[in-house]
Structure formats: C-alpha cells, structure tokens
Amino acid sequence: MAPNLLDVSNIDLAFGGIKALTSVSLGVPAGKVTAVIGPNGAGKTTLFNVISGFYKAQRGTVTFAGQDLLAQPAHTRSRAGISRTFQNIALFPGMTVAENIKLGAHAHLDTGVFAAALYLGPAAREERAMDRKIDQTVIPLLGLEDSRDRSVSGLPYGLQKRIELARALVTEPKLLMLDEPFAGMNTTEKAKMSGQIRTLVAETDVTVLLIDHDMESIMTMSDQIVVLNFGKVIAAGTPAQVQANPAVIEAYLGAEDAA
Known part of the structure; x- marks a missing residue:
C-alpha cells in the first residue's frame, strides 16, 4: 500500500x-x-x-x-x-482559456506587488515562465490546445470543467x-x-x-x-x-x- x-x-x-x-x-x-x-x-x-x-x-x-x-x-x-475545484464553475467569461488557467497560479507567484504593477524584470520573467509551463505541460495534458486563445464564454460545459481543472493543476x-x-x-x-x-x-x-x-x-x-x-x-x-x-x-x- x-x-x-x-x-x-x-x-x-x-x-x-x-x-x-x-x-x-x-x-x-x-x-x-x-x-x-x-x-x-x-x-x-x-x-x-x-x-x-x-x-x-x-x-x-x-x-x-x-x-x-x-x-x-x-x-x-x-x-x-493542496488545490481544490468547486461544483459551480467560476471562470471569467471575458478572458481566454490560457488567461483563466494563469489565474490559478496567483497564490504561487513570488514577485512583489510593486514589481508586478510596473511589470519589472522579475515579474516579466516569472510570467513568461508561467506561460511556458501552461503551454508545455498543463494545456497538452488536458487536451486544450485548440481552445487556448478562445474566450471561455460559450464553450461547452464539459470543456469549461476541464479548464477549471487545468487552473487547479497549474500550481502543481x-x-x-x-x-x-x-x-x-x-x-x-x-x-x-x-x-x-x-x-x-x-x-x-x-x-x-x-x-x-x-x-x-x-x-x-x-x-x-x-x-x-x-x-x-x-x-x-x-x-x-x-x-x-x-x-x-x-x-x-x-x-x-x-x-
């Protein structure tokens, strides 16, 4: 066991x-x-x-x-x-699939508020690294390649559930x-x-x-x-x-x- x-x-x-x-x-x-x-x-x-x-x-x-x-x-x-999903989908309809997934990483970002607001070097590098992880690992793992840049609004329910799962996974x-x-x-x-x-x-x-x-x-x-x-x-x-x-x-x- x-x-x-x-x-x-x-x-x-x-x-x-x-x-x-x-x-x-x-x-x-x-x-x-x-x-x-x-x-x-x-x-x-x-x-x-x-x-x-x-x-x-x-x-x-x-x-x-x-x-x-x-x-x-x-x-x-x-x-x-520990990461958790909820029964009711809570995606942001005005954002793309990739943007919604990236929101799941918020609690794990190390950049300070000042650097993030001004998009200074560390913040830019951290966001690029997060984009690579999403594109190379999370999106392929859940078969979301074709939907990456689409708005989540109007996507099939089952696909939205997978997007929420991807958002939970981005924190590893x-x-x-x-x-x-x-x-x-x-x-x-x-x-x-x-x-x-x-x-x-x-x-x-x-x-x-x-x-x-x-x-x-x-x-x-x-x-x-x-x-x-x-x-x-x-x-x-x-x-x-x-x-x-x-x-x-x-x-x-x-x-x-x-x-």
Whole structure:
C-alpha cells in the first residue's frame, strides 16, 4: 500500500445542535484516486470544507504530508500543495482559456506587488515562465490546445470543467480535491473527464480526493472509496468491496429494496 498523503482522524463538527461530522476518519494514499460518496446531506462537502480550512472542526486532526492542517489558516493550503475545484464553475467569461488557467497560479507567484504593477524584470520573467509551463505541460495534458486563445464564454460545459481543472493543476499540487467533477456532464463528457483524471494520476505526482454522485464514474476510476452517511463513515475499501457492503446498499437503496 502507498503511504498516506492525507490523514483525517476522528473529526467532529457540529452546527449548533446538529452534528455534521462524527468521528470521521480516512486516509488518502499518495498517487491514488480516493472518492468520498454518500447520499445528499451525508457530510461530503462539509468534510472537504474542513480539509480546506473553511470550517473549523471541534475535535480531531487533519495531517497532510506531515503537517497539521487544522493549526494553519485556510490560505496556506495552496502553498502547502493542496488545490481544490468547486461544483459551480467560476471562470471569467471575458478572458481566454490560457488567461483563466494563469489565474490559478496567483497564490504561487513570488514577485512583489510593486514589481508586478510596473511589470519589472522579475515579474516579466516569472510570467513568461508561467506561460511556458501552461503551454508545455498543463494545456497538452488536458487536451486544450485548440481552445487556448478562445474566450471561455460559450464553450461547452464539459470543456469549461476541464479548464477549471487545468487552473487547479497549474500550481502543481500534491493533492487535488475535486468537488463533483462530473456534475452536469453528459455521458461522453464524464468518460473524458474520468480518463483525464486517471491520466493525471498516472503521469504526474498528483493525488486525487473527490466527491461526486455519479456512481458509474466513481466505481470505474477510483482506487479507494469512502462512504459517508449522516456524517459518519459507514464503509471504506475498493470499489468492489464497497459495492458489496450491506451498509452501503441499505444507505443508498433502503433495507426493503436491498432485500
């Protein structure tokens, strides 16, 4: 087994008297695809928000590459090597594909504000280096060559999802967190996205943690699946193990339908 890049241990989170997460623990092996699934309201996005630093857990630990994430402010996640996409696309329609991708590198630029504003030597060199990385690595990896200089406005939905994925990759994250990457896609788009996520893991050093509701995509592309229900982990294992787990069948189908 690959060592865990991310370890979540005994996380509790409550909003008032409502328990959103209860003793949630999971490990994310490096170089693998781990999916978190569960019915609506199971706590999937809440868990992502704890890892991302948007929510503060009342109990538990989150360790990433040996670092205690919960002891750090949310804005440090990107520098630490974590990048996240969101369910709702947030691209800038008046900008090109390449320009939207470049925005993802903002948190990793080293040029000072003064130099960047005047576009002095270091800022110019840094931007040229970023352009080369985008053109030579990120855009080819996701098959965006033909769209590079097009405005994102009016592009197909599945293509916009890939652009958002490219924007998350430009920071060269160790951990890529994908929030419902297949939402709103047709069958062809889902298959393409699934294949590209697997390619990313195979050809780069990125580890993927995702949440989604598309069971066909999840089962065919994931190395490990963790199942949440009412804020608790009810199963974890390979796709085959999870599919055969009685607790998972009951949570998704109901006891009578599973019988």
